[in-house]
Amino acid sequence: MSESENEQKLANEFKSRFLETQDRNRLKRLLAKRLRDCGWKDKIKKRCVDKIRTEGVENIKLDQLEESILTHGREAVPDDVKVEILQQISSFLDKHISQPQLEKNLK
Amino acid sequence: MTSKGNSKSTQRKIKQKKPSTATNKKKMVTVDNHVKVTPKIEKIEPMLLKQTDISSVKGKPTKPLKKGVKRKAEDSLVDETFQVSNAAVSHPRISQKVGCRHLEKYKEHNPESYLVNFKAIAELSMRCYKIGIPRESKALRHQKCSDCNLKGDRLHACLDCVFIGCWRGESHARKHFKNTRHIFATDVQRLEIFCFGCSDYIYDIDYDNVKKHEEVRAEEKESDIKEPARKRARYVPWKPSAEESEKIKKNSTPFPCSGLRGLLNMGATCFMNAVLQTFMHNPIIKNYFMTDKHNMNICGTSGCMCCEVDNLFQEFHSGEKKPYPPCSFLQSMWLSSKELAGYSEQDAHEFYLAAINKMHGDSHETKHQELNANIQNCECIMHKTFGGCFQSRIKCSQCDMSSDREEHMVEWQLHLRGLVTNQKKKNGTKASQESNSNEMDVDKNSLEDCLDRYCEKEQLPGFKCEDCENRYLSEGESFGKAKGSVNSCSRTTTCKKLPPVLTFVVERFHRASTKTNTIKNEAEFEFPEEIDMAKWTSRGHDVLEKGGTLDDLPNYKYNLLSVVNHEGKINTGHYTVYCKSRDRWFLFDDHAVKCASVEEVLQSKRKAYLCFYVADTLEYDQPNVN
Incomplete structure (x- = not known):
């Protein structure tokens, strides 16, 4: 088995684990809470409203709005929040990487 | 319908x-x-x-x-x-x-059934996401994208058939539209309707009404389950008829919800009345209790201080004009803290601290908190309102070592200069040392001066810098500076985190030593109506030290909220309080409530004891990463 194939398989395995264990939902809720608490949500909302106002309600579609706000929105996420979420993800990986079932699957 | x-x-x-x-x-x-x-x-x-x-x-x-x-x-x-x-x-x-043309057509084609599917989805969704009834919510919580089994990722349900699709990535919801031409889908959680024809979310009042209706039903169901004893009446929308509205207009008088009421003195309890009035007019505490965050009828714990405050709020806003006797409050207070019990006169500052502690212990938020949990992250209303954090930094001038220590605070104690220095008492405190060293400008006692003095650099004689000592030991004589690092350290105290409501305590009562009596210092203390705290924050201090300006800092402005005054001698004084309510000033003297002016408030320089300032703008919580 080549290196990249192996990696792909590993990634898929983790993905499904992530979904099964509800960790994904938990992290999503956590992220949503953090973003709300630090004001990110309000900031982005204001930006969206401004955008819609300047363009006119009917001249802008959901996809366009999303596109125009996406890069800025990603950049605006505070580093602390990013760090926390990444830490959580890596701890999830650590927890699951040692389990025998996973190893067996990979062999 | x-x-x-x-x-x-x-x-x-x-x-x-x-x-x-x-x-x-x-x-x-x-x-x-x-x-x-x-x-x-x-x-x-x-x-x-x-x-x-x-x-x-x-x-x-x-x-x-x-x-x-x-x-x-x-x-x-x-x-x-x-x-x-x-x-x-x-x-x-x-x-x-x-609005959406597609929707108009859709309604024309299905005049009977266009709301049926949506209603079913809304009902399930409300149960699942809003109240989370375990058994029934299974239907949706375990719902996942029909194509890829992805759970809970902006799922959209088709309004025409039984299909739920995910939104991001491959977007099976969109695929479903392409295959079947079912044009509408609704967000399962938010219940917004998406039209693939317009490729945008659309608004329609019929759907919105269904959503609102289901929301109310879900709430009713929730209260049925959570508090089965309290029968909640079923919500029926009511619109007054012409006759009814005429009657309402004719027979009703506008209800003054001013929230101003005097508190009876129950025997030397003016210290309590004064502090309670400041709580009653504190916007943050007021919001908390007026939004039923702590309802005395639900809590029902006897002796719960939060319930007592809730009760006070109810009494204050009941429209009754007569002064209120806070008997039950006093009783709970006596039962909880022995020092304040009895008919002797007490210190308002002590009461303030005791009230914070007691309400912290009784609040819902701390029930599940561990006993030794970090008080700085406390979720209770009192610590959220008054809790801030000082930072004291010890710095060595020889090796540039610096160490920070954080200290939780609920009040900012200010030392006055003036009468005490004349007594020539040996106080170990910072204030007297300083005032001895520069007795020239004794009488300057404005709030700004006091804060300046508080945040001044302070030498620490006899304090050994560990870094210097270690280096001396390891490097020996080659370190250059001899062992004389003893007096090289200094301490600066600044405010790391300002609370939403800042409490300044003017230290009027001095006790020089255990043998002498406490003396009241009646020096003038000037305080402004609004103050910018940037200079005394840790951040502002650092910026100034580096030669920067304070312009880039966030808004640290504070406005005067209330002032507790102490009149008379130390043992037989009287407390009154000025509070701002709806942008007007009032003087509360136990049962009496009088109008006051700002000038009058600011003139109480010799009496001011506790000053409360409220932040101009509230900041978002900063995420804490440990």
Whole structure:
């Protein structure tokens, strides 16, 4: 088995684990809470409203709005929040990487 | 939904009149030569009419499209409306404001059933996401994208068939539309409707009404489950009839919800009354209790201090004008803290601290908190309102070592200069040392001066810098500076985190030593109506030290909220308090409430004991990463 194939398989395995264990939902809720608490949500909302106002309600579609706000929105996420979420993800990986079932699957 | 049958009958009636409207329309169009008439525009026109119609006929917005149009046609107003619509057609932005064309068609095709699926989805969704009834919510919580089994990722349910699709990535919801041409999908959680024809979310009042209806039902169900003892009445929308509204107008008098009420003195309890009044007019505490975050009827714990405050808020806003005797409050206080019990006069500052502690212990938020949990992250209302954090930094001038220590605070104690220094007592405190060293400017005692002094650099004689010592030991004589690092350290205290409400305690009561009596210092203490705290924050301090300006810092402005005054001698004094309520100042003297002016408040320089300032703007919580 080549290196990249192996990696792909590993990634898929983790993905499904992530979904099964509800960790994904938990992290999503956590992220949503953090973003709300630090004001990110309000900031982005204001930006969206401004955008819609300047363009006119009917001249802008959901996809366009999303596109125009996406890069800025990603950049605006505070580093602390990013760090926390990444830490959580890596701890999830650590927890699951040692389990025998996973190893067996990979062999 | 009761209007459904109604609208049908009117529709039938209307059909007969159709020709007349058609001719009317044509006439208008031919008259107005500027407008190019295309088939598409003609299609839009009826919907335009609906808009104008709705705005003119108030209170019946759910009227179906056709009904509105035809009625208008019969009216004499008809010409006017058509003119409006024609003007709109020449204006593309306005003409499109009608809402979703696809939805109008959809409703026409399924006049009976267009809400049925949505209603079912809304019902389940409300149960699942809003109240989370375990058994019933299974239906949706375990719902996942029909194609890829992804759970809970902006799922959209089709309004035509049983299909739920994910949104991001491959977007099976969109695929489903492409395959089946089912044009509407609703967000399972938010219950917004997406139209693939417009490729945008759309708004429709019928759907919105269903959503609201289900929301209320879900809430009713929730309260049924959580508190089965309290029977909640079923919500029925009520609109006063003409007769009823006339009666209401005639027989009712506006209710003053001023929230001003005196508190009776129950025997030397003015210290308590004064502090309670400041709580009552503290916007943050007020919001907390007025939004029922701690309801005394639900809590029901006897001796709970939060319940007592809740009770006070109810009494204050009951419209009753007579002064209120806070008996039960006093009783709970006596039971909880022995020092304050009895009929002797107490210190308002001590009461303030005791009240914070007691309310912290009784609040809902701390119930599940561990005993030795970090008080700085406390979620209780009192610590959220008054809790801040000092930072004291010890710095060695020889090796540039610095170490920070954080200290939780609920008040900022200010040392006064003045009478105490004349007594020539040996105080180990910082204030007296300083005042001895520069006795020249003794009488400057404004709030700013006091804060400056508080945050001044302070030498620490006899304090050994560990870094220097270690280096001396390891490097020996080559370290250069001899062991004389003993006096090289200094300490600076600044405010790391400002609380939403800042409490300044003017230290008027001095006790020089255990043998002497406590003395009251009646020096003048000047305080401003608003103050910018940037200078005394850790951040501002650092910026100034580096030679920067404070302009880039966030808003640290604070406004005066209330002032507790102490009059008279130390043992037989009297407390009064100035509070700001709805931008006006009032003087509370136990049972008496009087109007006051800002000037009057600021003039109480010799009496001011506790000063409360409230932040101009509240900041978001900073995420804490450990």
